[in-house]
Amino acid sequence: MSxxxxxxxGLALNQKHIKIVPLIYAVNFFxxxxxxxxxxxxxxxxxxxxxxxxxxxxxxxxxxxSTLELGGDSILTSLRPxxxxxxxxxxxxxxxLLTGEFTAFGWWLFAFGLLYLVVSSFLNGGVIxxxxxxxxxxSTSRFFSFAGFYFHHFIAITMTAMLIYSALYFxxxxxxxxxxxxxxxxxxxxxxxxxxxxxxxxxxxxLVLLINMVMDYAxxxxxxxxxESAWMAIYKAVRFILxxxxxxxxxxxxxxxxxxxxSAGFAALITWLHPxxxxxxxxxxxxxxxxxxxxxxMRLNFYAAQHQYYRQAQSTVRKLRKV
Amino acid sequence: xxxxxxxxLLALLAATASSQVTPQSCLSVxxxxxxxxxxxxxQTVQGKMTLRWIxxxxxxxxxxxxxxxxxxxxxxxxxxxxxxxxxxxxGKALIDILPAExxxxxxxxxxxxxxHGSSESTDLLPSLDYRAxxxxxxxxxxxxxLELPQPVSPGATIDVNMDFTTKLPKSILRxxxxxxxxxVSQWYPKIGFLEADAWHxxxxxxxxxxxxxxxxxxxxxxxxxxxxxxxxxxxxxxVSSDGITRYTYQQDCVHDFAWTAGADYQVMRRQFTFNELPxxxxxxxxxxxxxxxxxxxxxxxxxxxxxxxLWTVPYPYPTLTxxxxxxxxxxxxxxxxxxxxxxxxxxxxxxxxxxxxIVHECGHQFWYGMVxxxxxxxxxxxxxxxxxxxxxVMNAAYGPRTWRHTVLKKSGFGISxxxxxxxxxxxxxxxxxxxPANGRDIIDQxxxxxxxxxxxxxxxxxxxxxxxxxxxxxxxxxIFTEIIKTFSQRYQFAHPKPxxxxxxVREKSPIELDHFLEQAFRSGARCDYAVAEVxxxxxxxxxxFYGSGKDRIxxxxxxxxxxxxxRVVLQRKGELTLxxxxxxxxxxxxxxxxxxxxxxxxxxxxxSSSVAIQKVEIDxxxxxxxxxxxxxxxxxxxxxxxxALKWSxxxxxxxxxxFEVMAFFS
Numbered sequence: 001m002s003x004x005x006x007x008x009x010g011l012a013l014n015q016k017h018i019k020i021v022p023l024i025y026a027v028n029f030f031x032x033x034x035x036x037x038x039x040x041x042x043x044x045x046x047x048x049x050x051x052x053x054x055x056x057x058x059x060x061x062x063x064x065x066s067t068l069e070l071g072g073d074s075i076l077t078s079l080r081p082x083x084x085x086x087x088x089x090x091x092x093x094x095x096x097l098l099t100g101e102f103t104a105f106g107w108w109l110f111a112f113g114l115l116y117l118v119v120s121s122f123l124n125g126g127v128i129x130x131x132x133x134x135x136x137x138x139s140t141s142r143f144f145s146f147a148g149f150y151f152h153h154f155i156a157i158t159m160t161a162m163l164i165y166s167a168l169y170f171x172x173x174x175x176x177x178x179x180x181x182x183x184x185x186x187x188x189x190x191x192x193x194x195x196x197x198x199x200x201x202x203x204x205x206x207l208v209l210l211i212n213m214v215m216d217y218a219x220x221x222x223x224x225x226x227x228e229s230a231w232m233a234i235y236k237a238v239r240f241i242l243x244x245x246x247x248x249x250x251x252x253x254x255x256x257x258x259x260x261x262x263s264a265g266f267a268a269l270i271t272w273l274h275p276x277x278x279x280x281x282x283x284x285x286x287x288x289x290x291x292x293x294x295x296x297x298m299r300l301n302f303y304a305a306q307h308q309y310y311r312q313a314q315s316t317v318r319k320l321r322k323v
Numbered sequence: 324x325x326x327x328x329x330x331x332l333l334a335l336l337a338a339t340a341s342s343q344v345t346p347q348s349c350l351s352v353x354x355x356x357x358x359x360x361x362x363x364x365x366q367t368v369q370g371k372m373t374l375r376w377i378x379x380x381x382x383x384x385x386x387x388x389x390x391x392x393x394x395x396x397x398x399x400x401x402x403x404x405x406x407x408x409x410x411x412x413x414g415k416a417l418i419d420i421l422p423a424e425x426x427x428x429x430x431x432x433x434x435x436x437x438x439h440g441s442s443e444s445t446d447l448l449p450s451l452d453y454r455a456x457x458x459x460x461x462x463x464x465x466x467x468x469l470e471l472p473q474p475v476s477p478g479a480t481i482d483v484n485m486d487f488t489t490k491l492p493k494s495i496l497r498x499x500x501x502x503x504x505x506x507v508s509q510w511y512p513k514i515g516f517l518e519a520d521a522w523h524x525x526x527x528x529x530x531x532x533x534x535x536x537x538x539x540x541x542x543x544x545x546x547x548x549x550x551x552x553x554x555x556x557x558x559x560x561x562v563s564s565d566g567i568t569r570y571t572y573q574q575d576c577v578h579d580f581a582w583t584a585g586a587d588y589q590v591m592r593r594q595f596t597f598n599e600l601p602x603x604x605x606x607x608x609x610x611x612x613x614x615x616x617x618x619x620x621x622x623x624x625x626x627x628x629x630x631x632x633l634w635t636v637p638y639p640y641p642t643l644t645x646x647x648x649x650x651x652x653x654x655x656x657x658x659x660x661x662x663x664x665x666x667x668x669x670x671x672x673x674x675x676x677x678x679x680x681i682v683h684e685c686g687h688q689f690w691y692g693m694v695x696x697x698x699x700x701x702x703x704x705x706x707x708x709x710x711x712x713x714x715x716v717m718n719a720a721y722g723p724r725t726w727r728h729t730v731l732k733k734s735g736f737g738i739s740x741x742x743x744x745x746x747x748x749x750x751x752x753x754x755x756x757x758x759p760a761n762g763r764d765i766i767d768q769x770x771x772x773x774x775x776x777x778x779x780x781x782x783x784x785x786x787x788x789x790x791x792x793x794x795x796x797x798x799x800x801x802i803f804t805e806i807i808k809t810f811s812q813r814y815q816f817a818h819p820k821p822x823x824x825x826x827x828v829r830e831k832s833p834i835e836l837d838h839f840l841e842q843a844f845r846s847g848a849r850c851d852y853a854v855a856e857v858x859x860x861x862x863x864x865x866x867x868f869y870g871s872g873k874d875r876i877x878x879x880x881x882x883x884x885x886x887x888x889x890r891v892v893l894q895r896k897g898e899l900t901l902x903x904x905x906x907x908x909x910x911x912x913x914x915x916x917x918x919x920x921x922x923x924x925x926x927x928x929x930x931s932s933s934v935a936i937q938k939v940e941i942d943x944x945x946x947x948x949x950x951x952x953x954x955x956x957x958x959x960x961x962x963x964x965x966x967a968l969k970w971s972x973x974x975x976x977x978x979x980x981x982f983e984v985m986a987f988f989s
Contacts, residue, residue, distance in 0.1 A: 028979050028982055028983065029979065031979075031982055032975045032978045032979045032982060033975065035975075035978060036971050036972075036974065036975035036978065039971050039974060039975075040967055040968065040971035043966075043967040043970060043971055044962075044964055044967040047966055047967055048962035048963055048964060048966075048967060049857075049958050049959045049960075049961075049962050050954055050955065050957060050958055050959070051938065051940060051954075051956065051957020051958065051959070052954045052957070052966075053959070053963060053965070053966035053967075054966075056966035056967075056969070056970060057965055057966045057969060058744075059744035059745050059746070060726070060742075060744065060745040061954065062726065062745065062747045062751060062755070063747075063751065063754075063953040063954050064953075064954035066754070066755045066758060067758070067951075067952050067953070067954055068954075070758050070759060078974070079970055079974055081726045081728060081742050081745040082728045082730075082740075082742065083970070083973045083974060083977050084742050084744050084745055084973070085728065085740055085742050085744075087740055089977045089980070090980065091730035091731060091738065091740075092730055092977075093977075093980055093981050093984045094730070094731070094984075095730050095731055095732075096981075096984055097984060097987065098731065099733075102985075105981070109978070109981070112982075113981065113982060113985040114985070116982045116985050116986065117985045117986065117988055117989050118989075120985070120986040120989035121989040124989055154989075158988065158989050161988060162988060165988065177733060188502060188587075188612075188649055188650060188651070189612050189650065190650045190651075190667075190668060190669045190672075190736075191612065193669075193736065194669055194736050197733055197736040198731075198736070200733075201731055201733075212987060212988075278965060278969070281968075281969045281972060281973075284972075284973070284976075285972045285973075285976065288972075288973075288975075288976030288979070289976075289979075291976075291980075292976070292979045292980065292983065295980070295983050296983065299983070299986065299987075
């Protein structure tokens, strides 16, 4: 089966279950809103009467932020000039993927992030359960039924993934950077060292994406093959990828490219818009919501396309065996 | 023929030099004549030096103190390494990291004294002892003393001939070798400074820089042909033979001499001219990889020469050499007479930080090069004035800065974005830098007395600059420019002390500032003025029992007119006191201005008016840059949620994306 047909079928499958997107979006929105409301009141209390509100409305107040930053770890300190730019904010988040510095924006956000991770694991069960279901129509009750049914397996996969990522972040990557530092220590051009560091980032990104792909297939294997063990599903996912390296990697990279293009397009738009007036800000906020929705849709496409690819590849293997 | 033309040009340049600065331009206390041979393979400089020293004091002198700065890198007993270790209590000390063979030292092989006009000579080497004036020997060998058999009388001149070897360290701080680049600074035995019949000859500490007598230097540098050379002063002769070139540099009225020889330099030249300011030949030794930056480097240097020249005294030397030190060489940005170094790094190349560095180091040609205070005892005097001048030049030449955000950062490398909407004045960087150090230390103290290295930097550079910005704000740009101009004119080729600039402030300032100067420079007093309260309420009117006895009446409804009782409460939250401007904006657009002397802990302004207050701002023109919290300076009477809504929305959007990043791991 070709990558493109898996993608096409995945998109069709996703389209059939399009109601999952607003459901996940609502979870994302309310999770963020739960923090944004106290954040707003905190910010309001601090700035509503102060002259800095003019600077904040026009752009940003470095004066206010410097004093705030010095003050400690209020949730407000995660507000920073970078949020004024689409690209900088997106890359800040990408940096987390590459460095594992999840507490960089404070423990509160990290704790909420972990909770969201658990909830996402739960929702993933519903998503893949529905994709794998022969009936192929969306039903909220069946979605949550699948989510609940697979939750313990999915959380086991997530925890296994977290262990592997931790090993990467805390053991492999420091060693890799140490190696780069030693290797480039005597180089006389910082431009060359810059490129070397950049290459190291790419290696890391590649490893992170590879593990993510394995875990995606593990979830698919677990549901499609009705596996009883999360670890066995991971093992089978690895075997599947090794058996179909070109297709699985190609499909994943194609989907990643689409996700990257979506993010870059959004970032460029936000950077270009400069939210200085209230009306422009409202447009930016709406665009942000559209972007998040699109991003969730893209994430689901990963599952749908990979699910289709897996099923087709397995059915081909079975046919061949029969022959 | 070609060589003759070059020599003629060099002679012409030397003549130009003498037309601008002559030995008579300054009180020339020293005349150094040095022949220095660089041995690249051994990383050594063999020197033969004749120092002619004039005793300008009033009492006979029986000992001579000299700096032997290269011994700062000799062993673990030096103040330099001990200071370094003190500031890294949890980490590895520098000396633990460096291979022993990469350290450096200075060795004196001979030392002969000749009195001027006498053929008699005395060997002083046996008397050489490593100790600094007034300090018990403690293992540091960066200062040595020579006992004289007979005292030198006031006004007398002596010649001291010394043969020495300086082993350059693998560049540690400002000096040394890096691959095939040699930066040779603080490298010769430099006589101490005699003032009020006391020697000032400070050991080499980690913090604090250099200080010396004005005089003349004639230095012959003997270097292999394949190395490009630059040095303090004017190249007056250059002769090549057998793979070796002998360069002779000469300069009057300078207090130090530094030079460099390197294989990767490319030499570029440009002539600086601006209106009535003297023309200066700029010589840039740029790393091959940074050739494309030459225009930026020249431009920033020209901006510095122009504005410093206009605000202080014109740069008087015929040449100015800019050395682009190799990356990671530790030579960094540093100033020497008629020469300064910069280092292009991954952090400064993409921003105006590179220009800031150039302006700063070039600015030291004025504050240090010509107005030469003791950088060990009063580090803030040149660093503070120079940091103030630097941000003033940056503002005048380049305008507000744009916030730069770097992502995917690892060991200083990353991808940077300019955030066009986030702009700030260059001096705000100094303000940001000073904030964490606010109240931790005092400014006016010797460089080695600060609580740590960071405190030295933040107080001597950033906070001192902010004091000058505050002075400029309080007494006005015009008067403050006159103050620094007078200071630079009065102390050109001299060694001022804090009192000297305080005296000029006193002389020129329309208001009394002694108390402020004392608080700002010699105490940890903090400064924070705030608008604490802004209200406009209707008057109380009449309600209650009025009168007494039979005439007592009860009013049950409050009666009031249409007017407001406007009330503003201002607060002084810090100890530092200054007069502050207050701007009160009324709802009808009218603006009222007042001044508060800022002495009491709080100040209330209350008046009755038909118009309510809209906003009150203390120090609206940001004159008081020492104010540690600028965001409480302006307050509205009514609250408005637009800004909070905007940023909460942007933040929420970012957070939603962050959650989706977390979902990646699920």
